[in-house]
Amino acid sequence: MPSSATRIVLQQHVTDDDVQGVAWDLDWNAISVSDRKQATWVDAWATMDGATSIHYVHDGPIGMRYFMIRGHDTVGVAQRIVDTCPTWTLANALDAARLATERDDRLTAVYAMALTAPDDPDPAVSIELRRAAADPDPGIRQSVVIATAYLGWPDLVTLVEELQRADPVDDIRHNAGIMLTGLRKYGPGNSPHASPRRWLRRRRNGNP
Structure with a gap:
């Protein structure tokens, strides 16, 4: 994984609806929403100040879902996700x-x-x-x-x-x-x- 990005991997029982709830609770601004019919799709948000981007990857071929975080406050955003929902370490x-x-x-x-x-x-x-x-x-x-x-x-x-x-x-x-x-x-x-x-x-x- 590129060192400029932080990946947070979600446990299997976390749903896509749960992810939408996380985005709402953490006050992220929606940037783009992908076609759910694709095997792999990506939704994107940014923090309120626009300095940190958050991409949610629904990686259908391997059955995994994760956030990719880039920008000014990757550590803070990653910690807030971990505090909010079950994740893999x-x-x-x-x-x-x-x-x-x-x-x-x-x-x-x-x-x-x-x-x-x-x-x-x-x-x-x-x-x-x-x-x-x-x-x-x-x-x-x-x-x-x-x-x-x-x-x-x-x-x-x-x-x-x-x-x-x-x-x-x-x-x-x-x-x-x-x-x-x-x-x-x-x-x-x-x-x-x-x-x-x-x-x-x-x-x-x-x-x-």
Whole structure:
């Protein structure tokens, strides 16, 4: 994630209506509203002084929702969001990754780790993603490819290169190759090709 932005990731039970309530309670000015028919959509607000922007991303392909905050008071706005509604932290994302047994919970944990991790490599996150890359479930292995698109850490790139070469599932090898190409061209989190919004074949209830 670019260092100029702060990302706040919402827990799964926080609804879109809850987000609208947060915007109202915190006196944000609406800037734009997206088409809810899209798989991924973004609403935008600004603080009353216009110095800080808040974008709410409904990231349908990975089933996650988060705020991206930029501007003068990113720390203050982020803290007010955290004080208002349940959010993921890296610590509880790691706990979820270690403890989850259901498939959807495991996928959510991988994406929560990717979205809450710092810019610099974190060994604890890498350990959990390497464990996920060895999972017999193809969807769990593919989630590692998606997570790497957000993070771009060298050790994870190497891990996805291994999946590209050796994974038994064609879709995973194909998506790994596309992600790696986009990551090298655009950097983590920025590529229209690396982003799961463009290329993820999302089948959370079956194979990737």
